[in-house]
Amino acid sequence: MISLHSHIDDIAAADWDALAGTQPFIRHAYLAALENTGAVGKHSGWTPCHIAIRDADQQLTGAMPLYRKTHSYGEYVFDWAWADAYQRHGLDYYPKLISAIPFTPVTGPRLLAKTDATRKHLLAAAVAIAQESGDSSFHLLFPQEAELSIAQSARLLARHDVQFHWLRGDWRDYADFSDALTRDKRKKLRQERRKVSDAGVNIIRKRGSGISEADWVFFYRCYSNTYLEHRSTPYLSLAFFLQIASAMPQSCLLVLAYQDGQPIAAALNIIGPDRLYGRYWGAAWGPAGYVANLHFELCFYQGIEFALEEGLDAFEGGAQGAHKLARGFVPVATQSAHWLAHPGFSDAIDQHLNREREAVASWQSELEQHKPFKSS
Template sequence: MISLHPTIAELPATAWDALAGEQPMLRHAFLDALEQSGCVGGDSGWTPCHLALWRDGVLCGAMPLYAKQHSYGEYVFDWAWARAYAEHGLSYYPKLLGAIPFTPLPGPRLLARTDADRQALIRGALDRAAQLDMSSLHLLFGDDADLAACDAVGLIRREQVQFHWQRQAGWQDFDDFLASLSRDKRRKIRQERRKIGEAGVRIERKAGHAIDAGDWAFFLRCYDSTYREHRSTPYLNLDFFLRAHAAQPEAWMMALAYRDDAPIAAALNLVGPARLYGRYWGAQWDAAGWVPGLHFELCYYQGIEHALATGLSVVEGGAQGEHKLARGFSPVMTHSAHWLAHPAFADAVDRFLDRERRLVNAYRDELEAHLPFRLEQNGD
């Protein structure tokens, strides 16, 4: 049996987490914190309608699912599709979205143990999209098993590029990582890090319970200012961060920059058993002003150092950012799957995505030709 649920609190947390796996942002408590804090639901444009698959009263499958009144906070951009609908006198919203709100991290979205149950979930989502007169259904940043289920029921794929740092055999510390880079990239990173110290800035990483209420209050000021500087509205609030941290303290790591013992900038990460997920950054510059390279230090180098120190194998740098390539990150393909109810628009989007996939793959190939790692034959 398939059912829809307006809050994740209606679904058993233990059973959900058993299906969700290792990613902290897929855990019941993380999604519940988004709802309890008002970051989704209400007037946010994200209306929870989570999908559940039951067998003999046992939760056998689940899908984080939302009715959307806009396309903000998704990182798979379909604004042009919405505009085309409007130009033809049609409504693109509401649409149905299988995703983690505000989170462009690849992973499972059809939470189930078997291919058959994953297909049952996506078919259930399609049925609900039709019943609720939704323009479309979208599954964002799914894993291979999700995509196979979506392929089986006729959804069309979309591809994008992210940048991930991936630990190589023999890397024990940051110097090992630097030694793998070409001479000019290695020199540039060392110069960037040296300038941080010369500017009188001290860096500290805090994880788990070591992150306190004062750290969260400072981080939120940084987070808010970043969005305001880009003329955007912050998606998350302090209530969410405090709830999510209390529920999973081990899943959070914050890198903080201090000058004269006063915090001036922060970067926030989520941590899983094998991966660090870079999320947000911001600064509150003091009278001494901007510190060149501090963004790279907090968001990339501190994350890499933490991964090396704690045995993590991957640092996911989040959406976009070619500048990550020069700092040891490599291009990785991410995938989404889409269904549009209107046959003519579905055909047009399918043809567009076919062209876009070829361009994205060519872009990935070009990036791989400029990886920053040294070639042994160059004697570097």
């Protein structure tokens, strides 16, 4: 039996998590925090309509995070041009359906089930809901490779992009990692870190219950400043961060920078079972003003050090940013899948995506030639 749920709390957390696995963002607690603090839901343009499949005994056998959208903000798979084309032809692109983690460009499970048959059922249900509701389209964002294959088998259109991740090599510690870089890259990293140290900045990492409410309040000030500097509004509230701090403290790593004993910047990372995810950063500069390269220190180098110390396999530094390549990150493919109700637009976008995939593959191949490591 298929049912739709306007609140994640309508589905038991233990049942959802049993299907979702261990990645933090797909866990019930994370999605509930988004809903309970108003990041998604009423007036946000993200209306939850999560899918649940239950068997004859009412046991949850499949689930999908699903949202009806009235805009394309916070997705990181950019379809503004598609929306504009619809508008120019007198058609409505919104509302649309998406399966994604709001504001989170991280690959992970979307079709939550134990079998491929149920995953296919979930995907078919999402498309059917879009058709029956008159939505323009359905979008599966940042799915795992196997889920993309299921989507392509169902004739959804595949889209590719590139992110930059740090991937663990045969290194014992940060010094080993640094030594593996080419001479010019190693010199650049050392110079950047030295400038931060020479500015009298002290870095402290805090984890879980070691992060105080005052730390979260300061982090939120920094996070908000980042949006204000770009004349934008933060997606998330302080209440959201306090809720995940309470519900999933073991997943939170806060990196704080101090100067003259006062905090001046912060970066939040989320810890998964085998990788670290860089999420948000910001600064509230002290009397000495801007500190060059502090962003790189907090958002990149501290994360790499932590991943090495904890034996993690990877550190995802967020969406976009080819500048990460020079700092130990490498290009990694990401994907999405798309169904569009309008046959003409579906055909046109299919042709566009064919060309785009070729361009992305060519770009990734070129980036591979500029990895920052010595030749083996």
